[in-house]
Amino acid sequence: MTRTILVTGATGTVGSALRDELAERDAVVRAATRSPPGDGSADEWVAFDFGKPETWGAALEGVDAVFLLRPPEMSQVGRAREFVDAAARVDAEHCVVLSVLGADRNPLLPHRRIERHVESSGLSYTHLRPSFFTQNLLEVHGDAFARGEIPVPAGDGETSFVDARDVGAVAAVALTESGHENAAYDLTGPDALTYDEVAAIAEDVLGHPVEYTDPSLPSFVLREVRRGRPLAFALVMSGIYTTARLGLAGRVTDDVYRVLGQEPRSVRAFFEDYAAAFREKTR
Numbered sequence: 676m677t678r679t680i681l682v683t684g685a686t687g688t689v690g691s692a693l694r695d696e697l698a699e700r701d702a703v704v705r706a707a708t709r710s711p712p713g714d715g716s717a718d719e720w721v722a723f724d725f726g727k728p729e730t731w732g733a734a735l736e737g738v739d740a741v742f743l744l745r746p747p748e749m750s751q752v753g754r755a756r757e758f759v760d761a762a763a764r765v766d767a768e769h770c771v772v773l774s775v776l777g778a779d780r781n782p783l784l785p786h787r788r789i790e791r792h793v794e795s796s797g798l799s800y801t802h803l804r805p806s807f808f809t810q811n812l813l814e815v816h817g818d819a820f821a822r823g824e825i826p827v828p829a830g831d832g833e834t835s836f837v838d839a840r841d842v843g844a845v846a847a848v849a850l851t852e853s854g855h856e857n858a859a860y861d862l863t864g865p866d867a868l869t870y871d872e873v874a875a876i877a878e879d880v881l882g883h884p885v886e887y888t889d890p891s892l893p894s895f896v897l898r899e900v901r902r903g904r905p906l907a908f909a910l911v912m913s914g915i916y917t918t919a920r921l922g923l924a925g926r927v928t929d930d931v932y933r934v935l936g937q938e939p940r941s942v943r944a945f946f947e948d949y950a951a952a953f954r955e956k957t958r
Contacts, residue, residue, distance in 0.1 A: 679703040679737055680850050681767075683723060684744030686712070688810050689773055692843025693742060693850075700851050707734045725754045731761050738762070740769040740850045743793070745786055752785045756792040763796045769856065770798045771849045773842075776806045776835075776861055776926070794857075801849040802859035807915065807924065809836045809864070809945040812873070813952055815912070820877060821956035825887045828895045829870050829916040833925030835863035836873075838940040845934045860930040864939050867925035873942060880946040881953055892917065 680697060684690040685706035694717055697704045706716070707723035714720075723734045725746040735741075741762050746755050762770065770793050774786040781787060786804075793800045812820065819826050842862055849855040868876075874887040890898070892913050899909035918924045931939040946953070 677701050677703055678739040678851060679705060680740045680742065681705045681707055681734055681738045682717075682742045683707045683725075683734075684742075684773075685717065685720075687744065688808060688814065688839045689805075689842050689846065690742070690744065692840045693846045694843075695840075696843050696847035697850070700847060702851055705734065705738065725751045725758060728754070728757065728761075731758060735762055735765045735767065738765070738767050740771070741767055741798075742846055742850060743770055743772045743789070745773065745789060752788055755789050759789075759793050759796050759798070763798055767798060769800065769850065770796070771801045771803060771846050773846070774802050774804045776804045776863070777923070778802070778804055779859065790859075799856040801855045801857075803842060803846060803849070803862060804859060805839075805842045805862040806835045806837045806864065806926075807919075808839045808842070809940075809942055810839045810949075812836075812877075812945075813949055817953060817956045820881070820885060820953055823884050823886060825870050825874050825877075825885065826890055826895065826898065827870060827887075827916050828890050828892050828913060828920065830889060830920035831869055831871075832919035832922050833867035833869050834919045835867040835925055835927045836942050836945075837862050837864045837931070838945055841931050841935070841939045845931060848934055855934070860934060861926070861928045862931055862939075863927050864931075865927070865941055867927055868942055870919075876943050877946055877953075880943065880950055883957075 680702050686708045704717045705719040707721050709724050711720035721734045723730045778784050778787040790802050870887040874885045878885040896909045896913055
């Protein structure tokens with residue numbers, strides 16, 4: 676039977692990849708976002724905002740499964756829990772939660788608080804806990820790559836970068852196939868790399884020098900704010916890079932392979948696939 680699947684954050688990095696994957700499956704995709712484009716890249720588009728409960732009813736009507744992205748504002752964790760309760764009330768069956776690697780070891784993380792609420796909601800669930808997305812190298816730092824630098828404060832620490840397309844593929848399986856109920860997957864790439872190693876790969880693929888500069892944490896935050904980033908965003912990113920600096924971001928798992936039956940994409944494959952987008956930044 677065709678399932679109706681609600682995708683929150685449908686225009687985001689993982690949401691877009693998930694829509695592409697679901698388009699190849701027997702599912703009706705209801706794509707939820709604050710400002711729906713209304714194009715043909717989903718079966719249905721719906722206006723949705725975690726902060727506006729009046730938008731939830733139309734989004735949830737008749738859905739069988741939900742892909743749950745954490746609200747962008749930390750203050751909306753409570754709203755996310757209320758939304759989970761609303762999904763349970765309309766008899767949705769399954770919830771796939773986009774969390775973060777290590778959430779199970781940090782009960783104070785908003786991601787883990789949402790996970791625990793889903794676990795107690797009566798819905799079956801699949802928690803996806805990805806490492807750092809390779810796409811962030813383009814979406815967050817693409818301009819810096821164009822200047823030939825990676826200005827992040829990660830020291831010599833390794834990161835097990837995961838491609839968002841692989842995360843979207845795992846989410847699609849969990850939303851449309853049985854056998855993933857009440858499970859959690861730690862999603863990483865095939866290996867862990869330092870940012871010096873990332874710079875060497877980028878230089879080789881893109882054909883121009885790329886240097887990892889490893890700024891201090893204060894200078895990184897100041898630079899990001901001067902570039903127009905919100906302070907909260909800069910602080911969150913500095914926390915992520917500190918995790919790498921402390922040697923806590925390099926864990927590699929085989930969960931992508933176990934779910935998909937194929938190896939996750941490497942950082943080199945990412946640069947090869949997105950080389951044109953990086954080069955566009957230099958123009």
